[in-house]
Amino acid sequence: DQQVKQNSPSLSVQEGRISILNCDYTNSMFDYFLWYKKYPAEGPTFLISISSIKDKNEDGRFTVFLNKSAKHLSLHIVPSQPGDSAVYFCAAGPGNQFYFGTGTSLTVIP
Amino acid sequence: NAGVTQTPKFQVLKTGQSMTLQCAQDMNHNSMYWYRQDPGMGLRLIYYSASEGTTDKGEVPNGYNVSRLNKREFSLRLESAAPSQTSVYFCASSDQSGGSEQFFGPGTRLTVL
Secondary structure, X not given: OXXXXXXXXXXXXXXXXXXXXXXXXXXXXXXXXXXEEEOOOOOOEEEEEEEOOOOEEEEOOEEEEEEOOOOEEEEEEOOOOHXXXXXXXXXXXXXXXXXXXXXXXXXXXX | OOOEEEEOOEXXXXXXXXEEEEEEEOOOOOEEEXXXXXXXXXXXXXXXXXXXXXXXXXXXXXXXXXXXXXXXXXXXXXOOOOHHHOEXXXXXXXXXXXXXXXXXXXXXXXXXX
C-alpha cells in the first residue's frame, strides 16, 4: 500500500496565481519531507524540504507546509511562472530512505 | 562537476539476459541510492548504500543486486532480466542519509522483451 499519496495527477494554474500541490502520508514515524521537480527525460531535482520539528519552510517563491496531525503536506508556489510547469513529487521518510508519491503534473498557463 | 552520471542511457534486453547499470558521483557524497520509476507508481527505492562498504534493501529489491565499488560508484545488476523490470532507473546520491536532499542522475531507460 502506498505510504505517500498525491491524489491530484494534474493541476493547471494561470501565470501569476498561486499553485498548491498536496501530499498525504500514512506513517507517523516519518521525520523528513521533500519536494522534487521533474522535467521529461531528466532526473528529479530537489526543490525544498521540511523536517517534522517545523510546520513551515520558505525558499523564495516556494513554501512547504506540514500538518503532522493530519499527516499532510503542501507545496505553495507564488507567483506561478510558465517555467514551473513540470511534474512535482513529494517524498517522505525516516531519513535513511524515502517513499515517493506518484507525482502531480503542474501546467502554468501564460 | 558532472554531478551524478549514469550509463547507459538506454538499453534493450531479452528475458533472461543480465546487465549492470553504472552510476558515479563526483560530489564526495556518502550515501547512494537506486530507484525505479514506473508509470503511475512514482519512484520506488530498490537498494541504497548509506556509506562505502554498506548496502541495504529498499522497497523493491527482488531481482536486483548492488555493489558499492568505492565512494564514487554504485552499480545495479540484473542477473536474469524479466519484462516486469522494464522501467526507468535513477541513481541518486546525498551528503548523508539523515533527510538530506538527494541529487539524481538523468536515468536509464530499460526495456526487457
